[in-house]
Amino acid sequence: MGLESLDIPGEETLEYKDRFIDFIRNYRDSSGRFKYMDRLRRMMNFDLRSLAVDYADLYRYDTDLAEALIDKPHQVLRDASEAVKEIILLENPEYAERKRKFVVRIYGLFETVKIRDLRSDHIGKLVQVEGIVTRMHPIRSRMVKAVFRHEKCGAEFEWPPGEETVGDTIEKPSICPVCGEGGGKFVLLKDKSKYIDWQKIMLQERPEDVPGGQMPRSIEVQLTEDLVDSSRPGDRITIVGIPSIHQTSGRSPLFELYIDANSIKISEKVLEEISITREDEEKIKDLAKDPWIREKIIASIAPSIYGQWDLKEAIALLLFGGVPKIMPDGTKIRGDIHVLFVGDPGMAKSQLLQSAARIAPRAVYTSGKGSTAAGLTAAVVKDPKTGEYFLEAGALVLADGGVAVIDEIDKMRPDDRVAIHEAMEQQVISISKAGIVARLNARASVLAAGNPKFGIYLPGKNFVENVDLPPTIISRFDLIFVVRDIIDKKRDSMLATYVLEAHSNTERFRPEIDLMLLKKYIIYAKRYIRPRLTPSAKKLIKEFFVSLRGIATPLDQDQKQIKSIPITARQLEAIIRLAEAHAKMALKDEVTEEDASEAIRITLSFLQSVGYDTETGTIDSSIIMTGKSLSTIRLISIITDTIKKLKHDKPCVKEEEIINEIQKEHKIKEARIKEALEKMHRDGIVYSPKSGCYNVT
Numbered sequence: 001m002g003l004e005s006l007d008i009p010g011e012e013t014l015e016y017k018d019r020f021i022d023f024i025r026n027y028r029d030s031s032g033r034f035k036y037m038d039r040l041r042r043m044m045n046f047d048l049r050s051l052a053v054d055y056a057d058l059y060r061y062d063t064d065l066a067e068a069l070i071d072k073p074h075q076v077l078r079d080a081s082e083a084v085k086e087i088i089l090l091e092n093p094e095y096a097e098r099k100r101k102f103v104v105r106i107y108g109l110f111e112t113v114k115i116r117d118l119r120s121d122h123i124g125k126l127v128q129v130e131g132i133v134t135r136m137h138p139i140r141s142r143m144v145k146a147v148f149r150h151e152k153c154g155a156e157f158e159w160p161p162g163e164e165t166v167g168d169t170i171e172k173p174s175i176c177p178v179c180g181e182g183g184g185k186f187v188l189l190k191d192k193s194k195y196i197d198w199q200k201i202m203l204q205e206r207p208e209d210v211p212g213g214q215m216p217r218s219i220e221v222q223l224t225e226d227l228v229d230s231s232r233p234g235d236r237i238t239i240v241g242i243p244s245i246h247q248t249s250g251r252s253p254l255f256e257l258y259i260d261a262n263s264i265k266i267s268e269k270v271l272e273e274i275s276i277t278r279e280d281e282e283k284i285k286d287l288a289k290d291p292w293i294r295e296k297i298i299a300s301i302a303p304s305i306y307g308q309w310d311l312k313e314a315i316a317l318l319l320f321g322g323v324p325k326i327m328p329d330g331t332k333i334r335g336d337i338h339v340l341f342v343g344d345p346g347m348a349k350s351q352l353l354q355s356a357a358r359i360a361p362r363a364v365y366t367s368g369k370g371s372t373a374a375g376l377t378a379a380v381v382k383d384p385k386t387g388e389y390f391l392e393a394g395a396l397v398l399a400d401g402g403v404a405v406i407d408e409i410d411k412m413r414p415d416d417r418v419a420i421h422e423a424m425e426q427q428v429i430s431i432s433k434a435g436i437v438a439r440l441n442a443r444a445s446v447l448a449a450g451n452p453k454f455g456i457y458l459p460g461k462n463f464v465e466n467v468d469l470p471p472t473i474i475s476r477f478d479l480i481f482v483v484r485d486i487i488d489k490k491r492d493s494m495l496a497t498y499v500l501e502a503h504s505n506t507e508r509f510r511p512e513i514d515l516m517l518l519k520k521y522i523i524y525a526k527r528y529i530r531p532r533l534t535p536s537a538k539k540l541i542k543e544f545f546v547s548l549r550g551i552a553t554p555l556d557q558d559q560k561q562i563k564s565i566p567i568t569a570r571q572l573e574a575i576i577r578l579a580e581a582h583a584k585m586a587l588k589d590e591v592t593e594e595d596a597s598e599a600i601r602i603t604l605s606f607l608q609s610v611g612y613d614t615e616t617g618t619i620d621s622s623i624i625m626t627g628k629s630l631s632t633i634r635l636i637s638i639i640t641d642t643i644k645k646l647k648h649d650k651p652c653v654k655e656e657e658i659i660n661e662i663q664k665e666h667k668i669k670e671a672r673i674k675e676a677l678e679k680m681h682r683d684g685i686v687y688s689p690k691s692g693c694y695n696v697t
Helices: 003-007 011-026 035-045 055-061 063-071 073-091 093-099 278-289 293-299 309-320 349-359 420-425 489-504 515-528 535-549 569-585 593-610 622-626 630-647 655-665 670-683
Strands: 050-054 103-107 127-136 140-150 156-159 186-188 194-204 218-224 236-247 255-266 339-343 363-367 378-382 389-393 403-407 428-433 436-441 445-450 479-483 552-554 561-563 686-690 693-696
Touching (some): 011 035, 011 055, 055 063, 063 073, 103 255, 309 339, 309 515, 339 349, 349 445, 349 515, 535 569, 655 693
Parallel strands (some): 403 445
Antiparallel strands (some): 127 194, 140 156, 552 561, 686 693
């Protein structure tokens, strides 16, 4: 059939259908297999009605048909469905009659249109868009063919006639197509009408596609039949569909754009949205050969900030992450590393966080002051139009597979802060509201920063006393750094020189590695590198753990020795993650002694600043795990036992009696006992019926 026949009414449709039949029957892949005939048979074996077609295959086989598909998708897709049905009628007539209707789903268009670039010109064309599912409505049944009964003649008929389907509103016929008369009542027979599954989702553009200082754009996507429930909030998806319009209200001339989806591809693997070419791969492998690669990566993080090497190294380790593991019983061990910075104002904490967000292949930046529990995790929202409840994804769900950067975490309300507990350890977010019970993936590393409780960090107090964060959150961070503004003449001179140079000669502070290449390097490492611990690395970590656990410390010069808990199994797992991340930075397949040694060094640095008990002068992980040092826990126990011992039938025991009794057996200073009593009173462990008199709650 010649191309001139395209102008003849009725033949154009026939040609598209025949050309699709030809494509499905005769297309061979590189191995010589009939690719789409194989897919058709597999489709029948699995009792499906959708045939997946790769656009690149169609373009190679029949360029004109592929171009017509973009320009006239409604018509070409309808003919493609008829072509599939015709082939199946010959292959398996019974199956064709049972399914009746088939759908061709197109994947992998050459051009992806950004959500913010969708315009009126795209209406009625086939387009491909990428984004994150932020909202998901419940599945509903949409009527496609209404069946009416004409009360006058009693005839039942489908409406609209032919291949047309019910539009946005159900229009009653004015004339009966059976008897040809218009009088009488037309009754809609709901049970006999035909329906398909229908669902609405909201697709938001990816954070990396949003220009600085602008709001992310969203578009409504309508899913039908087997596409419903194929994605969930937080998933990154690629939609191929046809932009259409519906009226905003009544007789308004304004119309809203939405996409009628033809196919959905979910990015199952994290970080697959940035492609790595063969040329990129060669550059990455060349970089990994450099013996100073780790130092160059660390130096590329916020090069305009002076010093803070350990903080930059912690960010680098977080960006690469450890190796996630799934045990035979289904238990998951996270590979993501969580890092917290706490310290004096003006120490460039926020700049370090922003630099990490720019380098991370996938990052969501949020500030604690403007974040709620629902904004961080997920919300169940009521649709004002329909009254239905739907899920809306929050920052941690949107950062799945990347980094969630939370600045000013100390400014968050305590109720909101609790929401991130589960996400940090279990890597999921559980929602149970308004009849919606769901578990959403939140496999993100958390990089957070906050200021001390008193404005500046007081070295005479424990870490937990300095920060306004509960131990439940503190204990979930693998690394915590205290950033202090220490006055030192030599360092201050070097800092001033560095800052002045940064302001006068910006070219000198280019990153050691180009940021786009570094981003691809991180993706490559996270995708393909799974380093395993060598026996020597295992031995080193084990020896460190056992030796640190064996330290004994006295309580306030008391002769009774008690064991502090300098490290727990949680820190041991953190060391393993850090060692794996250190190996991944150099694209190594094995975690060597060098990697284990660096992980131990940075963990010890964190424990010495955060887990340091100012009372006993030792490292005590109880401060991180419970918010109290072991010596404080022991003192609370002593005070409680003393009050119970002295109480008898009295309503309360005087402070002087408690102090005297404790000091008979223990060499504990009076000031410390008084301070512990006040704290116990604040925490509700003891109560005071009258001033200076205490009883156990």
